[in-house]
Amino acid sequence: MSTDAPQPHGFEQAAQDWKHWHEERTATVAGPYGPLSLTGTHWLSDYPEGHIPEVPGQWREDGDELVLSASAADGLTVDGEPFAGQVRLTADRGPIDESRVAHGGRRLVVLSREGLWAVRDFDPDSPARRAFRAVEATPYDARWVLPGTFRPYDSARTVRVENADGVERGLGLAGEIVFELGGTEHTLQVAVEPDGSLWAVFADATSGNSSYRFRFLRPAAPAEDGSVTVDLNRALLPPCAFADHFICPFPPPGNTLSVAVEAGERNRVDS
Known part of the structure; x- marks a missing residue:
């Protein structure tokens, strides 16, 4: 996605909000029990x-x-x-x-x-906490903020996916979000959290190259009409990007985007 076009009205406030979010994320990751x-x-x-x-x-x-x-x-x-x-x-x-x-x-x-x-x-x-320096993340760009639609399933489903420790476990899914990126419609299967927010495990064309092998996305709860904001600026590194002992699930089938999501958190940086 090109980043040389003018940014829309409200960009400065949105960029500041993202900067604050990124600083809080870094502090949480680096905290004593992060x-x-x-x-x-x-x-x-x-x-x-x-x-x-x-x-x-x-x-x-x-x-x-x-x-x-x-x-x-x-x-x-x-x-x-x-x-x-x-x-x-x-x-x-x-x-x-x-x-x-x-x-x-x-x-x-x-x-x-x-x-x-x-x-x-x-x-x-821990040695990992002592070595940590930063979370590499791409600066905010409004064009990665996309309108989407949440489509709940008739009933929750569970798919078996490999986890970061090599063990296959169940991943609960409650629906999917649909959005357009680069003129193409994309779909991500998501879980619904207790507070109504959504959670997706996804990969894209940068995964394993310029970003970690997969990432998380946590959109806010959809509106009553199913509309939801898909803000890829807030793509998150999973816990297993920071310590090998987490058992993060890999993306379920269908959650690998064909496009390069050059936004959000990309990698852990050590000193």
Whole structure:
């Protein structure tokens, strides 16, 4: 898409809003418990004895809960208090820094996916966080802000897609957004988040070349008539672009655009 034409009225404010968004994104990524701090996702099925290397305590599954056993010497805290004994845990749903279990500055986050349990280790002193310098992103251009239409499916569907860790898992989809780019109609399958906003996992002609191998897009909730704004300036790097231990889903079939989306976040930059 050419960028040498005059920008429309309101460009300066929109560009400033994007700059603020980009700065906030960078601060979140670089934060003590941002994605750069994830040093491991440990699936309990790989540790039948319940002892995870370099993670204190003994962890075991028990139906729809996880049981943690530890002594005072393990140095764990649960709900902010020194812990010794046994506690039953469910999956952590809130912010990382609010996980129930911690070890010093590290947060040990309980995760459940398709009936399997894992413990994630977030360490503010991770090598990736120390090396991080910036999120490379293309400056705002109003021509990447496109009108679209959301078309919900009659019923939600689940497709199996490969994840970043090489495992195939289900990806829930609730509809699709349709928009025109470069004179051609394009479609992206999307999930609907609890707040009504949309989420797409997509690739394009830049993926794996001048940008990361795939990206996320999170349009705001559609209007009652289904109209939605597709702002590709806010294409996001997925968490696995910052740490190898995330299990991000790859784009579902049909979510690879034939055009080059030279907008939004492109790559992680390290020092």
